[in-house]
Amino acid sequence: GSAKTGTAFAVLVGLSVCHLLNDLLQSLLPAIYPLVKTTFGLGFWQIGLITLTNQLTASILQPVVGLTTDRRPQPYSLAAGMCVTLVGLLVLSTAGHFASLLVAAALVGVGSAVFHPESSRLARVASGGRHGFAQSLFQTGGNFGSSLGPLLAALIVVPRGQASIAWFSILAMIAIAILALVGRWY
Numbered sequence: 001g002s003a004k005t006g007t008a009f010a011v012l013v014g015l016s017v018c019h020l021l022n023d024l025l026q027s028l029l030p031a032i033y034p035l036v037k038t039t040f041g042l043g044f045w046q047i048g049l050i051t052l053t054n055q056l057t058a059s060i061l062q063p064v065v066g067l068t069t070d071r072r073p074q075p076y077s078l079a080a081g082m083c084v085t086l087v088g089l090l091v092l093s094t095a096g097h098f099a100s101l102l103v104a105a106a107l108v109g110v111g112s113a114v115f116h117p118e119s120s121r122l123a124r125v126a127s128g129g130r131h132g133f134a135q136s137l138f139q140t141g142g143n144f145g146s147s148l149g150p151l152l153a154a155l156i157v158v159p160r161g162q163a164s165i166a167w168f169s170i171l172a173m174i175a176i177a178i179l180a181l182v183g184r185w186y
Contacts, residue, residue: 008126008127008128009126011122011126011182011185012123012126012127012134012137012138013137014178014179014181014182015119015122015123015126015138015141015182016123016137016138016140016141017141017175017178018078018082018115018119018141018175018178018179018182019115019119019138019139019141019142019145020141020142020144020145020148021145021171021172021174021175022082022085022111022112022115022116022119022142022145022175023141023142023143023144023145023146023149024145024146024148024149024152024168024171025085025089025108025111025145025149025168025171025172026058026085026108026111026112026145026146026149027145027146027147027148027149027150027153028089028092028149028150028152028153028157028165028168029050029054029092029104029105029108030051030150031149031150031153031154031157032153032157032158032162032165033047033050035157035158035161035162036050036095036101036162039162040097040098040101042098046098049102050101050102050105051105053102053105053106053109054105054106054108054109055109056106056109057105057106057107057109057110057112057113058108058109058110058112058113059109059113060113061109061110061113061114062112062113062116062117063117064113065077065113065114065116065117065118066117066118066121069117069118069121070117070121073118073121073186074118075118075122075182075183075185075186076180076183077114077118078114078115078118078119078122078179078182078183079176079179079180079183080114081110081111081112081113081114081115081118082111082115082172082175082176082179083111083172083176084107084110084111084114085107085108085110085111085112085115085172086111086169086172086173086176087107088103088104088105088106088107088108088109088110088111089104089108089165089166089168089169089172090166090169091103091104091107092104092105092108092162092165093162093163093164093165093166093169094163094166095162119138119179120135120138122182122186123135123137123138125186126185152168156168
């Protein structure tokens with residue numbers, strides 16, 4: 001009935017909001033490259049290595065996670081993946097050397113790799129057969145988040161410095177709470 005439809009719509013909105021938060025947090029890393037380049041005296045190859053580390057974990061792990069969750073759904077893995085992103089943000093906010101920047105980039109990438117396949121699958125489950133609408137709503141959240149990250153980095157991180165990245169952990173915690181509710185729904 002309509003109660004089930006309403007619940008599924010709430011789940012879709014929750015997944016879209018979490019996609020917004022996930023992609024916002026993911027887009028912080030490249031947005032702060034000028035800051036870390038100056039702070040750590042990095043060359044362009046080191047910035048490239050940070051990007052490579054982040055993209056390898058985010059991209060290579062994603063299909064592995066997708067295969068795993070297709071065989072055995074793990075809706076609580078969404079909250080767990082966001083916890084990994086949270087740890088990555090905290091490492092990024094306190095990084096004192098290049099190696100810790102690489103660790104932070106890898107952790108943020110792992111969080112993204114865990115988030116995307118399972119949340120996309122759950123959006124489909126919650127779609128009620130309206131797969132196009134569900135995927136569109138889900139994607140809108142991610143696209144909006146990707147555009148907000150650099151703006152928030154400019155407004156918060158650039159004037160306040162690297163340590164202010166920790167403030168973004170609040171957004172990760174909000175996403176963890178929503179994703180735990182989505183996991184319970186499933």
